[in-house]
Amino acid sequence: MQFKSTILAAATAALLASMPALAEPYRLGVLTDMSGMNFDLAGQGSVVAAQMAVEDFGGKLLGEPVEVIVGDHQNKPDIGSTLARRWIDEQNVKAIVDVPTSSVAMAVQEITRNSDTAFLVSTAGSSDLTGKACSPTTAQWTWDTYALANGTGRAITEEGGKKWYFITVDYTFGHALERDTSEAVLAAGGEVIGTVRHPRETTDFSSYLLQAQSSGADVVALANSSGDTMTALKQAAEYGITASGQRIAGMLLFLSDVHAVGLETAQGLTLTTGFYWDLDDQTRAWSKRFGERMNGKMPTMVHAGVYSSVMNYLKAAEAAGSVSGKAAIDKMRTMDINDFFARNAHLREDGRMVHDMYLVQVKTPEESKGPWDYYKVIRTIPGDQAFRPLDKSECPLVKK
Amino acid sequence: MTMIFGIPVQALLGQLLVGLINGSFYAALSLGLAVIFGLLRIINFAHGALYMLGAFVGYLLLAFAGIGYWPALIVAPLIVGLFGAVLERTMLSRLYKLDHLYSLLFTFGLALFIEGTFRYFYGSSGQPYAVPPSLAGGTNLGFMFLPNYRAWVVVASFAVCIGTWFLIERTKLGSYLRAATENPTLVQAFGVNVPLLLTFTYAFGCALAGFTGILAAPIYQVSPVMGSNIIIIVFAVVVVGGMGSIFGAIATGYLLGLAEGLTKVIYPEASNIVVFVIMAVVLLVRPAGLFGKEA
Structure with a gap:
């Protein structure tokens, strides 16, 4: 009797355990910053972009419904990795999307690697994600520190800004951005004469700016992001840095940052971006749809990248006939990637999605015709020149 | 170049001046906290949110009513003060009889609520607020370029600090206030309207936060999180100065600003913890704070 009921209980338990897996839809988890300083550049816009991609794809993957879920990692690696693990273990999440803040992305990358889950990085930009820490299930879609450093650093050095001073945010991302920019500056014949590190979410830059001002540098480079950069x-502007003849280089600026500081302050800045909404009819059409769902806000490069990465992931998983992260990402490498965001694009073996980048300059208030009309494109940087060449890669997956 | 401790004098002077500017904000904010705690025994965790509110009122006045910086400098504190009065009348006054913890938790919840509301509508990147044209530009002091607006911040905050200290320590109204907190029943018996006095005190403390907020708006981004960024440091200032000591709050505000400035020259990496190291040391040596009377 005892034996019988034990068997019965075990059978019921097994049945219950297997049921959710049958009934649960495939999920894509947008793991982003819903409350902190990355909210405007990623946040809600990333969620909307992912939902748009799923809807445009038809809402089904391999015959099963697909659902987008959202998590707020609060820019903390421990919270990010706990959420990612729970999603994968308990909620049938097959791909993790976006993930601002490189330190969080690093933690999540280890989890996705070990659980064969696709990791579609749009906001996180440390080039180490596809460098020495690279993973076979990761696609870094939108930008990285190398591409920005290379685009902006080289352009400004070649224009005569030889002596550089860095104001760098003190964590993984800042260090990577500073290192990559220094390399680009040195390669173009410039030199780095000083650097100062500041904690994340600093409210007062006076003392760092004063040090930069008295250093005698031609270029004061801001190797930080969002709130700090703004x-x-x-x-x-207050301390008259540009008025005293120095030039400011915002190494990472998003469209939402320019919107927030205003053209008066941002005008004339040279920067590198992976996307601009006003490039051509295709980008305008998608951005208009995005804006309709976001109170008229135009997408940042991150938002466009989220859409493009999710769309291509769904295509790849469908074509591979599998939701295994490795299978889907492998399929993407052989696939033709081409949409309003990704031009001349392909996914490399280190996980870097190579596509055209743009060197742009922020318009003056007089040049701008209205809200969100902020950039003029100086030149297109072809994908194979924008990103770190494979032969210089530290990624162990790259066969040399 | 002349050196002190191996640091160029120019850099040192520049950083000390920057410390003084930051100290001005610390002093003005901790002053409001000290007034509220000293007279009402309420630990006002909503202070940062009210500071943010002051900046936002300034921004909204400009964006929707075209009211510029100077009128806003008067109007914004009044609005924030009025908001404080309503809070005190309708909610806080019910908590006076309970343990301090309740008002602390209440104001903490309030802070989260106000911040969340603004974040919902305005995101977290912050809104631009330009320096008023009459204070744009700066002066070259030889050792540094001092933006005129920052010089104004030092002057304005110092004037407000002295004014408040005078109001509370040296006027008739101030003596009523102090008496009403010592022994409310007796003061009420003399025909003074004590509940009204308490409402006024809380509103005044809130108005101080609002004033600091509008003062800060042109320097920092007007953002929903600006309050929570600074409030922890301000609490440390109040603790170091001695809870409730008005003079202590002012003096400590400037002192810690200067200490922070110095640290940025000597060992920049420690600049964001130096305030808390000082707090820990002061609490060990003088648990009542530098200017506190009782332990």
Whole structure:
């Protein structure tokens, strides 16, 4: 009797355990910053972009419904990795999307690698994600520190900004951006004469700016992001950095940052971006649809990248006939990638999605015809020149 | 170049001045906290949110009513003060009889609520607020370029600090306030309207936060998180100065600003913890704070 009921209980348990897996839809988890300083550049816009991609794809993958879920990692690696693990183990999440903040992305990358889950990186930009830490299930879609450093660093050095001073945010991303930019500057014949590190979410840059001002540098490079960059830009204007003959280089600026500081402060900045909404009819059409769902806000490169990466992932998984992260990402490498975001694009073996980048300059208030009309494109940087060449890669997956 | 401790004098002077500017914000904010705690025994965790509110009122006045910086400098604190009065009348006054913890938790919840509301509508990147044209530009002091607006911040905050200290320590109204907190029943018996005095005190503390907020708007981004960024440091200032000591809050605000400035020259990596190291040391040596009377 005892034996019988044990068997019965075990059978019921097994049945229950297997049921959710049968009934659960495939899920894509947008793991982003829903409350902190990356909210405007990624956040809700990333969620909307992912949902648009799923809808445009038809809402089904391999005959099963697909659903987008959202998590707020609060820019903390421990929270990010706990959420990612729970999603994968309990909620049938097959791909993790976006993930601002490189330190969080690094933690999540280890989890996706070990659980064969696709990792579609759009916001996180440390080039180490596809460098020495690379993973076979990762596609870094939108940008990385190398591409920005190379685009902006080289352009400004070649224009005569030889002596550089860095104001760098003190964590993984800042260090990578500073290192990559220094390399580009040195390669173009410039030199780095000083650097100062600041904690994330600093409210007062006065003392760093003063040090930069008295250093005698031609270029003051802001190797930080979003909130920090905006505060630094605003205060640099206050301290008359540009008025005293120095040039400011925002190494990472998103469209939402320019919108927030205003053209008065941001005008004339040279920067590198992976996307701009006003490039051609295709980008305008998609951005208009995006804007309709976002109170008229135009997408940042991250938002466009989320859409493009999710769309291509769904195509690849469908074609591979599998939701295994490795299978889908492998399929993407052989696939033709071409949409409004990804031009001349392909996915490399280190996980880097190579596509055209753009060197742009922020318009003056007089040049701008209205809200969100912020950039003029100086030149297109072809994908194979924009990103770190494979032969210089530290990624162990690259066969040399 | 002349050196002190191996640091160029120019850099040192520049950083000390920057420290003084930051200290001005610390002093003005911790002053409001000290007034509220000293007279009402409420640990006002909503202070950062009210500071943010002051900046936002300034921004909204400009964006929707075309009211510029100077009128906003008066109007924004009044609005924030009025908001504080409503809060005190309708909610906080019910908590006076309970343990301090309740008002602390209440104001903490309030802060999260106000911040969340603004974040919902405005995101977290912050809104631009330009320096008023009459204070644009700067002066070259030889050792540094001092933006005129920052010089104004030092002057304005110092004037407000002295004014507040005078109001509370040296006027008739101030003596009523102090008496009403010592022994409310007795003061009420003399015909003074104590509940009204308490409402006024809380509103005044809130108005101080609002004033600092509008003062900060042209320097920092007007953002929903600007309050929570600074409030922890301000609490440390109040603790170091001695809870409730008005003079202590002012003096410590400037002192810690200067200490932070110095640290940025000597060992920049420690600049964001130096305030808390000082707090820990002060608490070990003088648990009541530098200017506190009782332990």
